[in-house]
Amino acid sequence: MSGRARRYMSKRNRACDSCRSRKAACRIDRAPPCYLCTLHGKECTFLQPTSRPRQPFSEAISSQMTQQTEISPHSDLRAVSPVGDSVHYDILMPIDDHGVNHSVAAAPEGFHDFFNGAGVSLSGDFGDGTWPTGFSPGSFIYPSPGLPGTGHSEVGASSNANCLPLLMQENGSSICLDTQGIITPQLLGSSGDMDPFLIGRYRYDTSGASHFKNLSIHSVSSGPEPTQFLLSNPSIFAASREENGCENVSTLELRQELESLVPADIGLRLINLFERIIAPDYPILGLPGQLNPNTSPPYLLASVYLIVEPFTKFDERLCIDLAYDKPSGVALYEIINKALPYEIHAPKLCVVQTMLLLAIRPYPNPIVLDSGFRWSQLATLVACAHTLGLHLDPKSWRIPPWQIAQRRRLSYFIYSTDKWLALSLGRPPLLHHDNWLVTSLSQEDQPDSGLDPLAWMNIMKRAELDAILDRVLAQLYSPRAINTMCTDNHKTVALTGPLLESLFSWHRPVSVPSTDVRSLNQGRPIGLERTLEMNYHYIHLSISRAILRPFLQPTVENLNEAEYIMAREQARIRAETCILAAAEFIHELRPEDFEVLWPAWSATAFSSICFQILNMAATSIDRNEADKWVTCLNKVRRDMRLKADVLPCLHLGLLRIDSIFWKGVDSVLHLEEHVQQAFASGSSIGRAGPTK
Numbered sequence: 001m002s003g004r005a006r007r008y009m010s011k012r013n014r015a016c017d018s019c020r021s022r023k024a025a026c027r028i029d030r031a032p033p034c035y036l037c038t039l040h041g042k043e044c045t046f047l048q049p050t051s052r053p054r055q056p057f058s059e060a061i062s063s064q065m066t067q068q069t070e071i072s073p074h075s076d077l078r079a080v081s082p083v084g085d086s087v088h089y090d091i092l093m094p095i096d097d098h099g100v101n102h103s104v105a106a107a108p109e110g111f112h113d114f115f116n117g118a119g120v121s122l123s124g125d126f127g128d129g130t131w132p133t134g135f136s137p138g139s140f141i142y143p144s145p146g147l148p149g150t151g152h153s154e155v156g157a158s159s160n161a162n163c164l165p166l167l168m169q170e171n172g173s174s175i176c177l178d179t180q181g182i183i184t185p186q187l188l189g190s191s192g193d194m195d196p197f198l199i200g201r202y203r204y205d206t207s208g209a210s211h212f213k214n215l216s217i218h219s220v221s222s223g224p225e226p227t228q229f230l231l232s233n234p235s236i237f238a239a240s241r242e243e244n245g246c247e248n249v250s251t252l253e254l255r256q257e258l259e260s261l262v263p264a265d266i267g268l269r270l271i272n273l274f275e276r277i278i279a280p281d282y283p284i285l286g287l288p289g290q291l292n293p294n295t296s297p298p299y300l301l302a303s304v305y306l307i308v309e310p311f312t313k314f315d316e317r318l319c320i321d322l323a324y325d326k327p328s329g330v331a332l333y334e335i336i337n338k339a340l341p342y343e344i345h346a347p348k349l350c351v352v353q354t355m356l357l358l359a360i361r362p363y364p365n366p367i368v369l370d371s372g373f374r375w376s377q378l379a380t381l382v383a384c385a386h387t388l389g390l391h392l393d394p395k396s397w398r399i400p401p402w403q404i405a406q407r408r409r410l411s412y413f414i415y416s417t418d419k420w421l422a423l424s425l426g427r428p429p430l431l432h433h434d435n436w437l438v439t440s441l442s443q444e445d446q447p448d449s450g451l452d453p454l455a456w457m458n459i460m461k462r463a464e465l466d467a468i469l470d471r472v473l474a475q476l477y478s479p480r481a482i483n484t485m486c487t488d489n490h491k492t493v494a495l496t497g498p499l500l501e502s503l504f505s506w507h508r509p510v511s512v513p514s515t516d517v518r519s520l521n522q523g524r525p526i527g528l529e530r531t532l533e534m535n536y537h538y539i540h541l542s543i544s545r546a547i548l549r550p551f552l553q554p555t556v557e558n559l560n561e562a563e564y565i566m567a568r569e570q571a572r573i574r575a576e577t578c579i580l581a582a583a584e585f586i587h588e589l590r591p592e593d594f595e596v597l598w599p600a601w602s603a604t605a606f607s608s609i610c611f612q613i614l615n616m617a618a619t620s621i622d623r624n625e626a627d628k629w630v631t632c633l634n635k636v637r638r639d640m641r642l643k644a645d646v647l648p649c650l651h652l653g654l655l656r657i658d659s660i661f662w663k664g665v666d667s668v669l670h671l672e673e674h675v676q677q678a679f680a681s682g683s684s685i686g687r688a689g690p691t692k
Helices: 017-022 035-040 057-071 111-118 234-243 251-261 264-277 298-314 329-343 349-360 371-387 401-425 453-476 479-485 489-510 528-552 562-587 591-595 602-618 623-643 648-663 673-681
Strands: 185-187 209-211 215-221 227-232
Touching: 017 035, 185 371, 227 234, 251 264, 251 298, 251 329, 264 298, 298 329, 298 349, 329 349, 349 371, 349 401, 371 401, 401 453, 401 528, 401 602, 453 479, 453 489, 453 528, 479 489, 479 528, 489 528, 489 562, 528 562, 528 602, 562 602, 562 623, 602 623, 602 648, 602 673, 623 648, 623 673
Parallel strands: none
Antiparallel strands: 185 227, 209 215, 215 227
């Protein structure tokens, strides 16, 4: 379009009927039809009446803020939900260059007419140095003429007219970094072309911002480690998005599509179920009640509905409403796929939250490990997290404490997910301890998490266990470690000893008393404690596998050495202790564990137990040992068959181990004669456990 295109919502040139109904920018180049009507092939008409009662701007804003205060008692001074984007800030910058409305809340009645009618500049004050009642330059966001939907900047205009909106300040010092509507912060890295130390010398205003025509630089930390974020005009990504075929589907269309699949009342119950089952393990979406079907991003809601769908049987209404007509997982994923390819060009926290929920979600088909796709999902999640600076620790940044806690929680859970998916899929972790600063949590990160002190203690216990897993993956399973240790039993023992000591020390305070374990109902671990039990056995099993590794490929000169034989016997004893404890854990599984053993890596945990027992049987030294392990394997298979109907996490391991017996163990594995005889004599699934 030419530079003579008329201004949006001008009083002299009214918007066409179609754009007014969509609340979109009506852009006409000299004569109708407008841009949107041309794009959608609609007739550009001006037939609908324009008269409507107008409400003064100050009353409209005051009314809306009063209503929001009544709705959300947790809003405090921030007036913004920590879930996704700001509902309130989007009313001031909702239109992109294509006239598409991105806002999740409509502007107050008379908002645009007030500014245009009173001759007020959208970039700041009333023109005489005064501001609307109750507002100041540091407490509100004002779009500039360079923003989408507010016209185009003229060459030679003042710097104030060309800049992006100021960040909102809280308490006169901190700034809201992640609540800028469609304007998203992207970290300026320390090794990039824009040296942070040079940028630290820029002249910043009171909000910590330095403005240019189509971008703004915001400093959140100075001193020894200067940290800055770049906020860019969304239009600069248009060419890249178009080249990659990323269609911008409006939030309104996605919300309507989502509500046709999941009505708002059903959505609220699914959200309540999410907050009861998923949020205690993953408090990444803020306080209960802040996720809302009417305001939260549709793609985030779709990911919540997807992850909580298996648990609808635990809701007294959903168990009936969705008994025969569950929301289509394919359709929900389609909503996500329509939005994310466009959003990742300038990701927001709600994009990262969505992708994290998809990464930890149970596999839709419990007998198929879609490892390639899940690992690619995680890689994209990590890339978006890097863009938003989630690999850094924001404790010293000039942002509100609630945003610091939210960023740290999200950062930790990304780090944790990377480790557990790496373990379960047999991949090197994408994140390294040196390149990711938030690897644990503290009491300071609890605010706005929605968890009570006891639940938060379990989260911190989990962080301690994740630290041990990080060491296991780095010291025992990195490609370089395997390359140098696979035949060196002395080095393996030296490394695994401290790891086992740390693991046993962690487990001791949370373990269940050993006396009369089977009859214990009261005091049995529940919730996250039960999940931690599974994670403990999984890590213990992984260490035991590494201890056995040097003895699974013996050299000729080692076969008759007494020291080698003794070391091998000790390694197998340690493995036996670990496997018997894991087998007992499977035996004690109850139907209620379905609510806690749901993360994606739960399936591979139980599959790993089955295959390690098979490995012990296949490498048995004599017939007695082989008989013991065949009996153990048959017992575990029987327990898993009895419980698989109510615990989908058992399906993968059961199918994989049963397929070997279906084909014939001796047809799959090279076995010594005494091992073949043990499998032949124990072909039926028995009840007896292994004997020591």
